[in-house]
Amino acid sequence: MTPSVLISGAGVAGTTAAYFLARSGWRVTVVERAAGVRSSGNPVDVRGPALPVARAMGVLPALREHATHADAMRVVDAAGRTIARLPMQASPDAVEIPRADLAAVLFAAARDHADFRYDDAVTALEPDETGVGVTFDRAAPQRFDLVVGADGLHSAVRRLAFAPEREVVSHLGVWVATLPLGGPSDDPRDVLMYNEPGRMVSVHPARGNALAALIFRGAAVPGMDHRDTAAHRRFVAAAYAGAGWRTPQLLERLETAELYFDAVSRVHLPAWTRGRVTLVGDAASCVSLFGDGSSLAMAGAHTLATALSGAPSDLGAALRRYEAEHRTRTDPKVRHAGRSAALIVPRSRLALAARNTAARLLTRR
Structure with missing residues (x-):
């Protein structure tokens, strides 16, 4: 049978x-x-x-x-200037x-x-x-x-x-939100990544329809419903209040775009x-x-x-x-x-400076 x-x-x-x-x-x-x-x-x-x-x-x-x-990830500062540029994939088959x-x-x-x-x-x-x-x-x-x-x-x-x-599920102190931007990225080949202590913003060119990711540190929120999109929008907007680079425009887009949001767990x-x-x-x-x-x-x-x-x-x-x-x-x-989170979302200005220094050295190599 x-x-x-x-x-x-x-x-x-x-x-x-x-x-x-x-x-x-x-x-x-x-x-x-x-x-x-x-x-x-x-x-x-x-x-x-x-x-x-x-x-x-x-x-x-x-x-x-x-x-x-x-093709590559380009780390930028608040003015959009390049800090480092690193290849996306270590393996050519990926x-x-x-x-x-x-x-x-x-x-x-x-x-x-x-x-x-x-x-x-x-x-x-x-x-x-x-x-x-x-x-x-x-x-x-x-x-x-x-x-x-x-x-x-x-x-x-x-x-x-x-x-x-x-x-059986424990929060690792990091949240992730992603949303489509409704058009192409300014840079069709590079993922752009901007950091401030405890929060990251990136723009990915995808296949002509750019995607934004907002990854940030924060404690678990008791009672957070993983299907409550309205609450997610408010939570992300509060976490990124005052952030630089393209963040204000992304937060405007956040109000209406399709949103994926969850905790890294x-x-x-x-x-x-x-x-x-x-x-x-x-x-x-x-x-x-x-x-x-x-x-x-x-x-x-x-x-x-x-x-x-x-x-x-x-x-x-x-x-x-x-x-x-x-x-x-x-x-x-x-x-x-935890090591992955430290590279993507450094906690402090000192940790961010150390990460950027390492990225510059890798770029030169």
Whole structure:
């Protein structure tokens, strides 16, 4: 009998897992809360362990076709003068791509292999020794042999099967907001980055429709709803009051533009699997500030599918093998999260001066 799997989340991890699980003999259903393929255009990287996954899916040419045009990151001062210019990618094989395009390419590869159900969500799980009963917000209840939570940092599957979010997710003291600027950047090849102590502003050329990112330090806010966009706009505007460079114009755009906003957080779970429910991607582990989250999500989804294809009759052993292998990739990112934040958003003027000095030296080399 063909084993069945429900994947909650049609993002990077979910679509990648759907593709490989279906090809290894699973009957795959994917449920996604959003009404369609996700639209966030934030640039992400496909590199390292994600590149062989993309090759195996046959999507690498499509990813390169949709790649951004950014060649370098240019650090600027308040007057827009260049402090340093650094190459974007250490590896020539890496691909930087708007997240919306990555999601669309992965969905195109997986859509004929799985049943995708949009505008719905998991609301209850009833696991037992032989499967998991699933209740949905809209569809009729259904039973599956396995449930995979690929539904991001604020995972409903993790909350239902493991623990409340407040017990397993910790704020790392940094917030991220991104928004499209509705037109091309002044510099079509460079990402422009401006810093003040504790806050950063960048403009990315993307693929002709520039994107702004505002990354800043700040304590956790109890009760902050990750879906309350109006509150997010107010919070970001307050954090950037009085900031220089292009910030005033960006804050005007902030009032009406589509906004992505969230905390940089660490997910800490002793295990990613509980019975016949497992987690992958951001639901299981934290995201790197340097864009490795999507690459790790693809690699983790492929590792999960490979483990399950090798031992379909022993789910427990397969899921333990998946976690043991993929934690070797994610654990170093967790340990180095603070170092990444120090480079992107230095806390003090002294730390900012030291970062800029190091950037100048790298530019000269």
